[in-house]
Amino acid sequence: MDLTEAFVELLRRASTDLPPDVEQALKEAYEREDEGTPAKSVLRTILTNVKLARENSVPMCQDTGSLIFYLDMPEGEKESYYKDIIRKAAAIATEKQYLRPNAVDPITGKNSGNNVGKNAPFFHISRWDKDIIRVRLLLKGGGSENVGTQYKLPYAPLKAGRDLEGVRKVIIDAVYKAQGLGCAPGTLGIGIGGDRTTSYMLSKEQFFRKMGERHPEKVIADFEMRLKDELNQLNIGPMGFGGKTTVLDVFVDYQHRHPATFYVAISYNCWAFRRKTMIIKNGEVTYYD
Amino acid sequence: MIKLKVPISEEEIRKLKVGDEVLLSGIIVTARDQAHKLMVEKKPDFIRPYLKESVIYHCGPIVKKNPDGSWSFVSAGPTTSIREEPYEADVICEYNVRGIIGKGGMREKTLEALQRCGAVYFHAIGGAGALIAKSVKRVVDVFKLEEFGTPEAFWVIEVEDLPLVVTMDSHGNSLHEKILKESEKKAKELIGIQD
Structure with missing residues (x-):
């Protein structure tokens, strides 16, 4: 898979597929609430929504959040290479409606329209001794x-x-x-x-x-x-x-x-706790929740 | 579960009480920060016919443009309503709106307008964007799309069986105020401070 596509896929998964541990916690919460209460019906609706978003590959929430990337990479890997790819992937994911355009210039009030702007997406980059690249992504709602x-x-x-x-x-x-x-x-x-x-x-x-x-x-x-x-x-x-x-x-x-x-x-x-991890090893990509 | 259809009469809306679960159908309008500012400052008429005895939805949707030029809602959950507190009372009474859909509830000024002009606050399920978008049957029209951008535009949409809970009614009751007071008491007890 082309690396840009791999990042688009990471964004798609984060936006549309709630991690199973979070879904399980919501199910347990649903079981705990009393029958006939608004709390119970809220949780039922949330769980239906989670399933629907996953099946239809659409964002579970229309606020697809700020894009926060945590990258751990070996010495020698070029930061700017990955940053460029991720910016490109964010624009493509926005076009495909996996993301809502969420990057607004605070001075002019203008929405960039593709989630790319100053410090958007945001990158936390660190170096480590392993020979793999770990990409962790949070989509954090406003x-x-x-x-x-x-x-x-x-x-x-x-x-x-x-x-x-x-x-x-x-x-x-x-x-x-x-x-x-x-x-x-x-x-x-x-x-x-x-x-x-x-x-x-x-x-x-x-x-x-x-x-x-x-x-x-x-x-x-x-x-x-x-x-x-x-x-x-x-x-x-x-x-x-x-x-x-x-x-x-x-x-x-x-x-x-x-x-x-x-x-x-x-x-x-929020309950729509959107995080995903991607490991890149020898050009091979694997996704984790 | 109460089925409600736009246009909604004052008599119908006054029957609703806090805690009622409602399925809403008919033509409603999305509006958030920029739209509210415009409605209060300029009182535009283009949106008037759609708001009369109808409902405002606090929502910044993800919308897809189809090859034939029509629009489809992809994900469309509620946004936080409290940002519209300075405007909402005026909007409700000026445009004869019968309901506001959002999340998080609103405060005294809006509660008073709900009572005075005959309207309620419906709470939608925050984050349930995919499910709610399925209730949107068609996009009837859109205003200020160029100027405000997708999330902030006025989207006139037809919904079917949109699941909602009444959390502020036209009789001065607010679930949000009740939960706030009760949780304050418990929080003080846990923290160990007196009133």
Whole structure:
């Protein structure tokens, strides 16, 4: 397969085929809700929509998001080569209606019409020692991005201090404030520590974890479980109609911080959690969820 | 499940209550940020006949142009409604609109207009773009496509059995306000702060 086509296919899969672990989590949420409630019928509609999008190869959601690419490549591979191919693939995928034109110039207000623009798509590129190229893609919806937020601890209104308990308080606050607006039930990526930029980066990288995949350190893993349980007690529910599932999962990670700062970045992913991975090895392409 | 067909009379709309599940059919109009700004600032007449006793849909669709020049909706879920809060009350009463479809709900100003002018807020299922596009039977017309672009244009569409939930009715009730208050109480309890 031509590499440009391979990237178009990656975009198509991400936009039209919800990862099975996310679909399974939605099915479990559906089972949990009581018969006859709006929450149950929302989840039923979502699951029907997921199936339909996959079968007909159409975007599950009309907001096909911002295109965020994470590339890991060996030394010697030329970045600009891949960037050019991906930009070309994004334009083709837009033409084929796998993507909605979502790149708008903030100064002129003009939509570029093909998802290509300044920092669009966005690339996180790193080098590694393996002889394969790993491409990870997130399609991140605008509605859920708008409810993402960053707190600076201590945070006086909640008496949230510079410890894990303070982190817990601000996360509950963020999900309460989001209500159903991020297209609940959502998934949270939490980045603790780092600076303004890196805390958000860490929070978004959590979205490459599988549903139910706990942090390797017990303290953090327990913290994730506790948060998931408590957030689901808020009864915000699917679409904010009330119900037992407000979040599908919570993924937390941390990094060292400057002594003077303590940031908590909270990224919210809508139920239409669109991520796909592609591995390029000796010119051969393989896709993963 | 209540079946509702455009045009909708004031009497019909006032019967609806928060929590009612509705299947909507008939000709409705998509409008989002730029369209709302235009309707409030310029009050254009071209859209008037389509809005009277009809419904506005907060949606920025993916649309395909067919070889014969006609249009098809590919994916068309709701967008966040709260951005139209400054405009919606005026739009509802000026154009005699009977319903707003969107997601996330709206606030006091819109709730008051729903009560005063006889309309409701319908919540569609956010993200269910593929399913909702299947309810769109045909594109009747499109306005301001060149100027506003695909997501922001006024798409006049005929829908059949579009699945919706009433979350704000014409009697001053809002599911969003109720959930907000209840979840606030629980959040404070979990965080450990007093009112």
